[in-house]
Amino acid sequence: MDHYGCKVCECTSNKEQTSCILVMVVGTIIHMATLCVCGEREREGGGGVNYRKMANLFLKQAKQYSVARPGYPQQLFDFIASKTPTHDVVWDVGTGSGQAAISLANIYKSVIGTDTSSKQLEFAPKLPNVRYECTSPNLSISELEEKIGTESSVDLVTVAQALHWLDHDTFYNQVKWILKKPSGIIAAWCYTIPKTDDEFNHVFHKFYSESKPYWDSLRGLVDDKYTSIKFPFDPVDGCDHTGPFEFQTEKLMNLGEFCAYIRSWSAYQTAKDQGVELLNDGVIEEFTKAWKEDGNGQKSVTYPVYLRIGKVGKYLNN
Numbered sequence: 001m002d003h004y005g006c007k008v009c010e011c012t013s014n015k016e017q018t019s020c021i022l023v024m025v026v027g028t029i030i031h032m033a034t035l036c037v038c039g040e041r042e043r044e045g046g047g048g049v050n051y052r053k054m055a056n057l058f059l060k061q062a063k064q065y066s067v068a069r070p071g072y073p074q075q076l077f078d079f080i081a082s083k084t085p086t087h088d089v090v091w092d093v094g095t096g097s098g099q100a101a102i103s104l105a106n107i108y109k110s111v112i113g114t115d116t117s118s119k120q121l122e123f124a125p126k127l128p129n130v131r132y133e134c135t136s137p138n139l140s141i142s143e144l145e146e147k148i149g150t151e152s153s154v155d156l157v158t159v160a161q162a163l164h165w166l167d168h169d170t171f172y173n174q175v176k177w178i179l180k181k182p183s184g185i186i187a188a189w190c191y192t193i194p195k196t197d198d199e200f201n202h203v204f205h206k207f208y209s210e211s212k213p214y215w216d217s218l219r220g221l222v223d224d225k226y227t228s229i230k231f232p233f234d235p236v237d238g239c240d241h242t243g244p245f246e247f248q249t250e251k252l253m254n255l256g257e258f259c260a261y262i263r264s265w266s267a268y269q270t271a272k273d274q275g276v277e278l279l280n281d282g283v284i285e286e287f288t289k290a291w292k293e294d295g296n297g298q299k300s301v302t303y304p305v306y307l308r309i310g311k312v313g314k315y316l317n318n
């Protein structure tokens with residue numbers, strides 16, 4: 001049967017589907033939010049930010065996301081792994097379709113990738129040492145214990161291109177609770193806009209600035225290269241600050257794939273929901289004129305990656 005979906009959390013858990021069946025049977029028109037049993041209600045975190053709404057920004061473009069988004073360079077993982085004394089367990093938060101989990105699985109014995117979107121997880125690679133879990137946006141400690149692990153049991157928490165969507169105070173308390181003390185590490189990174197050659201960069205920068213009204217204000221933390229994001233951890237051994245440390249990732253793309261990358265943006269989806277097609281005919285024409293392929297129908301697209309890394313150390317609730 002069709003799943004009606006909760007208007008609040010779009011939860012697709014079996015429990016909720018039971019509620020949907022119930023709705024059909026009794027034939028009562030009740031607002032779905034009153035029935036949802038996934039345990040999550042629309043809630044506001046500090047600063048009036050609605051973290052459920054943030055989490056829902058990636059529901060509709062999961063397939064585009066899995067094919068069009070870049071993975072991350074080996075140097076990034078080597079650097080992070082060199083800072084954890086043991087390589088047992090990683091919790092990859094906001095794992096999406098496993099862009100970081102797939103590489104972490106080569107280094108750590110066990111990876112738990114969590115995401116609020118079961119749609120995103122559907123497209124994540126299935127690997128023997130990776131377990132995916134769909135979670136609520138703000139996990140309680142008991143949910144954390146049930147889905148990820150016990151207190152002080154995790155070597156590394158990673159957050160790839162997702163820290164800006166999280167409620168930092170709640171999340172950092174979870175991180176503090178679950179990381180091994182004092183050596184547990186948190187590594188969070190983002191990538192900013194892609195770079196190609198000067199001609200295409202120029203056209204793309206104009207397009208990106210025109211897309212600004214459709215980005216959530218939290219995207220500003222990415223534009224800022226995570227320099228201003230709250231990150232209350234101690235520098236890891238061998239470093240005197242917590243970053244950002246710069247890396248670079250590269251993806252070969254044809255223009256169609258590049259457009260799929262744009263369609264995977266939360267801003268693209270937000271614009272579409274408001275009846276605006278960001279990739280309109282005029283934009284596609286400008287892109288086509290400026291897109292000079294490097295060979296084999298593809299172009300090298302690079303994304304600067306900015307890493308914040310720290311250890312739980314003596315982190316107290318500050």
Ligand SMILES: C[S@@+](CC[C@H](N)C(=O)[O-])C[C@H]1O[C@@H](n2cnc3c(N)ncnc32)[C@H](O)[C@@H]1O
Nearest residue numbers: 055058094095096099115116117137160162165
């Ligand atoms: C930009 S994507 C990043 C995906 C992947 N880690 C990557 O590197 O491409 C952000 C992901 O965070 C998830 N997300 C948003 N809010 C979340 C939250 N509060 N808890 C867990 N995941 C969340 C979204 O569903 C989405 O899959």
